[in-house]
Amino acid sequence: MNCDESVSNSVWRYARAARAHVVIDAADYYALMQKAMEAAQQRIHLIGWDFDTRMHLGPGRRLWNLPRKAVNPARLGPFMIWLCERNRSLEVRVLKWNFGALKYLLRGTMIIDLLRWWLHRGIVFKFDAAHPVGCSHHQKIVVIDDMFAVCGGIDMTSDRWDTPEHIEQDPRRRRPYSKKLYGPWHDLTMLVEGEAAAALAELGRDRWVVAGGDPLLPCAPQAQSAWPPGLEAQFEDVEIGIARTRSAWHEVPEQHEIEALFIEHIARAKHFIYAESQYFASRAVAEAIAERLAQPDPPEIVLINPRTAEGWLEQAAMDGARVQLCHAIGEHDPAGRFRIFIPVNAAGTAIYVHSKTMIVDDEVLRVGSANMNNRSMGLDTECDVFIDAARPGNGHAAEPIKRLRMTLLAEHTGMPLAAVEAALARDPSMIALIENAPRGGKRLDAFKLRALTETEKTMADNALLDPERPEQLFEPFSKRRGLFRAGGFLRNPREWRRK
Structure with a gap:
């Protein structure tokens, strides 16, 4: 192969x-x-x-x-x-x-x-x-x-x-x-x-x-690897599974495996999804989340994001898209099962989240370079690896995946690992754990939606700096692109708010 x-x-x-x-x-x-x-x-x-x-x-x-x-x-x-x-x-x-x-x-x-x-x-x-x-x-x-x-x-x-x-x-x-x-x-x-x-x-x-x-x-071939002693x-x-994103280049074909894998993993979630990403601006990921939340007995979805993107251009594009997508997802989430949280340290300074990971039902663990934004789905060269405990011979991976999720929640909430494990044993809700965690040290703050300017809304709605495919870079205003393109599951908040 x-x-x-x-x-x-x-x-x-x-x-x-x-x-x-x-x-x-x-x-x-x-x-x-x-x-x-x-x-x-x-x-x-x-x-x-x-x-x-x-x-x-x-x-x-x-x-x-x-x-x-x-x-x-x-x-x-x-x-x-x-x-x-x-x-x-x-x-x-x-x-x-x-x-x-x-x-x-x-x-x-x-x-x-x-x-x-x-x-x-x-x-x-x-x-x-x-x-x-x-x-x-x-x-x-x-x-x-x-x-x-x-x-x-x-x-x-x-x-x-x-x-x-x-x-x-x-x-x-x-x-x-x-x-x-x-x-x-x-x-x-x-x-x-x-x-x-x-x-x-x-x-x-x-x-x-x-x-x-x-x-x-x-x-x-050699006898030993470089595994750190x-x-x-x-x-x-x-x-281990490996998935890629790659744009077509000369004779090199495009690959959109990461986008398809996100949609598969979100659709199969029964109980919860824990994710960390530098951005939340992907139309495909947001639509997959909204569709799963619209079904009976939806999973709890916790996303860890930075408070804001780096650089004013990224802030205008990525932060605006996050706000718009959250409003649109909320239309399909009456129970409030989808939440975004911002980690801060003991002094209250926001911690910049650069990680790209997702854990589904303590069964799937994925780690890679791809963010939850459009570029990572279709423009940039990306690679993610994942472990699926439901695959043959992988059943023993479920417990380490669970422990990793607990470790990450302990890091972000400032709670001891044993306390996180005990709390989730009593009540499996991560949202409840986060909201009831002590507030004196490291913690997770709820992401608060802010009002966007008309310029920010236009940039976000049309994905001007975050297109899904290379050819869309040259067609900035088109029904075939944007967060709320024609035929998509999500509707533009400005449209349904007028009704």
């Missing part, structure tokens, strides 16, 4: 993982990846939306030193050179979205790092421009020796590091070579080992060639 053959319209590949583990927040993830990359024997393949060579992975030298020193550098840039100097047969391949390449000129020592990478025979760095105008390469994948891989929402770049405590004004949450601190940040990713990693390696090699790189041969896996011998 090659990279363009899918198992179904919603899944590219199923493959078993000897081990799998979900890492919460980037502090642990970066430290684990430092250990994993140190164990690399043949190849490290980094695929991402952004990389910042100035970021610190974990312990090590923090000053500029020769890469042959015994103690590893802490910064990503020198660390990759140190690895290649220590293992002369190691290949490092880095693929980054091409947009924003000029901003590297403003990142100080990053230009020096990239020059040193370019001069090193073991490292090849490429910009990915293999997509239509207006689209982006948004995957966040790492593959080591084709035996260990990562897929999720965490980029190896600045302004991402944080701990689950999300401490106010944490001095460790500092921009590279700056005294300026950034705000609390929440994220997730999944580690996999074995056949599932080999599948992600194939996907990565295919993307490398599409982006103009020389073909990469699969790595030779001392990390006890949450899942063992579990089947």
Whole structure:
């Protein structure tokens, strides 16, 4: 099976993982990846939306030193050179979205790092421009020796590091070579080992060639993977599903598996859906939620979002769409089963949610790069992985999925894990848990709908900055596009409010 053959319209590949583990927040993830990359024997393949060579992975030298020193550098840039100097047969391949390449000129020592990478025979760095105008390469994948891989929402770049405590004004949450601190940040990713990693390696090699790189041969079989030492896996011998989004580009066909998978997973929910997403602006996802809520005995749906999107353009487009979709969904949700909550830390500062995950009935767990917005459904290059405990041989995955949901709720509510478990044992409603949780520390605040300006309504209704398909970028006002397009399940709130 090659990279363009899918198992179904919603899944590219199923493959078993000897081990799998979900890492919460980037502090642990970066430290684990430092250990994993140190164990690399043949190849490290980094695929991402952004990389910042100035970021610190974990312990090590923090000053500029020769890469042959015994103690590893802490910064990503020198660390990759140190690895290649220590293992002369190691290949490092880095693929980054091409947009924003000029901003590297403003990142100080990053230009020096990239020059040193370019001069090193073991490292090849490429910009990915293999997509239509207006689209982006948004995957966040790492593959080591084709035996260990990562897929999720965490980029190896600045302004991402944080701990689950999300401490106010944490001095460790500092921009590279700056005294300026950034705000609390929440994220997730999944580690996999074995056949599932080999599948992600194939996907990565295919993307490398599409982006103009020389073909990469699969790595030779080896005895051990780069699984971080001392990390006890949450899942063992579990089947992993992989789904993609990709725009058509030259001879590369489009893929909309992630959109189809969202619709399937929402439709099958019997009791609840717990989800985290940077945005809530997808017409397809909102319609699937509204249709499920309109049926008898609907599930409880809890969505964790940031208070607002980053940047004024995204705020106008994504925040406005969220308000409009919430109004439209509310028409089909008289019992109030759908709720959006905003996490804040103990000081009351909103925590930025960058994670992209969904748990359905403690049976399905999905983690990836795709947000609940239109771009992730049809424009950008995305990859999600998921575990379905209802699949043959996966029944043992249900308990770890449940424990992960409890862990995330404990992080966001500031409650001890045991207290969350006890509360949900008495009353399974997550909404009740959140509303009755203590308010003195970390907590989840209810998302409050605000009034939109006419400009915001127009931008949201027509999805001007968040189209579903590349061709819609050039037809901004059309009945075939927008949150409330002709024939869709949801109606524009402005239309039904007039009645």
